[in-house]
Amino acid sequence: MLRQLLVILVFLSYTQSAFALSHLSSEDRKIIDLIVEGEHVVSMEDTKEILREGAVAVDKGVIIALGKADDLKERYRAKIVLGGKNRIVMPGLINGHSHAAMTLFRGIADDHSLFEWLNRYIFPAEVEYVNREFVQVGTELACWEMIRGGTTTFVDMYYFPDVIAEVVESCGLRALISATVIDQPSPDARNAKDSLKKGKSFVTKWKDRNSRIIPILGPHSNYTLDLKQLIDTRRLANQLGIGLSIHLAESKYENQYARDNYKNTSVNIFESIGFFEGRTIAAHVVWPSDEEIEILAKRAVGAIYNPTSNMKTAAGIAPISKMIEAGIKVGLGTDGAASNNDLDMWEEMRLATLLQKINKMDPEALPASKVISMATREGSEAIGISSIVGTLEVGKRADLIQVSTEDVHHIPTYDVISHLVYVTDEQDVESVIVDGKILMKDKNILTINTEKVRKRASEIASSINQSLKGRR
Template sequence: MISRLAGPVAGLLACVALAGGLGSGPAHAAPDLIIYGDYILTMDPQQPEIRDGAVVVEGDRIVALGSHQEIDARYVASRTLPGAGRVVMPGLINGHTHTAMTLFRGMVDDLDLMTWLNQYVFPMEGRFVTPAFIRAGTGLACWEMIQGGTTTFVDMYFYPDDIAAVVQDCGLRAVIGAPHIDYPSPGFKGWDDSFAAAEDFVRRWQGKDPRITPAFAPHAPYTVVPEHLRATVEKAAELKAPISMHLAEAPAESEFVAQQYQTTPVQHVAKIGMYDQPLIAAHMVQLNAEDIALTAQAGVGAIHNPTSNMKLGAGISPVPAMLAAGVNVGLGTDGAASNNDLDMWEEIRMAALLHKVNSGDPTELPAGQALAMATRLGAAAIHKAGEIGQLKVGMQADVIQVAVDKTRHQPLYDITSHLVYVLDSTDVVSTVVAGQVLMQDRKVLSMDEAALRRQVAERSAEIRAALAAKEDD
């Protein structure tokens, strides 16, 4: 197999296979960017690895991959990212988060989901979440994700126009869900106005920016009644928009749905029609065999949030069973209020380890599969398999470089093993989205760090004072 060949031979074959033949293009073409690496990890099962290679970018697309030698013989770029001691791979995909909740990071810990939500999160959101809060918190999240090599995220939070504006400015890619819920929430009195605003957001942002996909985001089966979920389904079908929602997250949700509707959360929303739409289902912890089969058949994307699920005591998602059934399972951090960071490398490692200890089988969820959940499978789970998640000609140039040349990285025998079990977010050195270099040599180029820190300090001082007053009551 090509993947077992080393050196220039593997690179040459890869370039021929992926770029349609080295001899087909003009000599010394001038693309916008060439990204070099000692290892090119494509996440393409047909050609997973190229040694001493390069990725060629024109505009927002990948136009060629191959060995360093062969790429240099064909292309001279206006900009290059050197690759000594680097792994080049697809950017990571955070399939579920609430970006602006970075401002609630560490606000309160060690509580069950419903206590955490009802006694702390919902009241604090009602008090503090404003457009200024959203801009500061989303900016902080985007900074963290750029530094950690996350290039795409799926968000669900209030004031989505402000989230989208931050994403436009910082250069990341996002699926932005406009939340709607049956209860009063920041900026809304209840269902009617929040749902109307969600529809308006989706209509206005469809086709507005190629890096932003607007989506509907009903909160969960326990906060949105069936007739309202049906309204979401109908409107999403009309507008051909995706849906993102929390589903089967915790025992309390399953108990509520069983009591109210005599079924499981998955089967409840599927009966309503949610499974007939491009759905991104976050958490998916409380599932039975019928739920898994239904999810696989419908092509619903499931997002595994191991750290958040463990921290809130929600349980362990049956990820190996979902993968075996053919479900596209991605990874997510959830919000920083329940994680407490947006580090996708932590989620990759946690997923690989959690399911080994849960099953008692050390072969469960091997390193390559965990990494795929943050890249190729994650792209499929958010319904963007043809755009991102792999390094292939014609796909979006969402690319990261990861350092493997530090003393603590030595020795290196297997690159996938190192990425999952050794490296962390601080090893990401360059982040590229849609062909634009957002970070180089650990320096974020697309955001003003000093201004961001000032915004965060202002908002967090208000929250800190409120927490102190709550403790005094």
């Protein structure tokens, strides 16, 4: 009798505590903002390790956990859950060099050398047509295209940088925005001195506001600024505690210009004036000598490879393997839509590797795992923000995307990384999150009035077209 009573008591206490436990687990789950699930989660901490049936937990803009989807859902109750069926989750793409507003010049002048394209077409068109409204609409158009394609961070260089910052602020992307410094009449300044002064007030206004908008200076190149102006720009950047982005060793013309004017090549000239003594993002870097590659590595200059633009203007083929071997952090960029002619980072990844393979006649050159890193983790290192984005890691800002694998071109999938580099295109991107905020869900852009942008962009383009026709 006593034993029976004991058994009943033990059973009762067991069921009570089991009830209490399940009761606790459902009520005590921490409420968080977002869980993003994926059949595959590619964190980019290590491309060989891909989490199956995984998820990323996000709260207050930060990644707070990464793990099996079921485990995370037991620990957290998310206000929004993005389901993971037929989805790959990965860090958002980083476009390391662009001129966003030039989307409005897309296709205005094709099939010219860089020198002719800039001097005969682009610089004059910019002086004539680029104003605050042009930059606003052109940047909105670019941000729409970038969000649609899964880009979450871009490094821009254009005019009216405060307008660019306002667009970035409102559409939710992350950007390093360079105020262009150039010694010729430009849309927003008379000369180098004027553009430097305006750049300073832009940086002072936007610096340290939030981690999404990082104002920097963008000295255009060695052939649009003299040495003193380049030194002044570096000095100001160091005073302000910011970095620089510049076009470097982009074309043979640039090296020839340096030889003609300074009896040396481009990178050597910059080194001789102390230009690299401070954070530098160098776009293109097609023509550095072996000795100059060592200089760039020593100075921790981040390089941005722009294969489409380099092919289109026939600027040349950047020595990417040599730069990587020397220890240079190399990211990827589209350049502006007038020399690309789009902002598609998937295409950029593909062309990045194909161009290196054919150039070296080596199919092993720049493998898929390296290219995807250049568009994410190493891209973030090249532009100096790897402490906040570039990988899916606890503590980093939540910049991530979901790629759909529903399209026929994903069937079958043997290797996720191979598919992300050699198959995926912009239309596969399903959702985009920056700083924990959803910018695109189910392929719908949530932060840009796309119809309004489409209408304004068409109006601006048709007025440019009218004015060009009148002159022919």
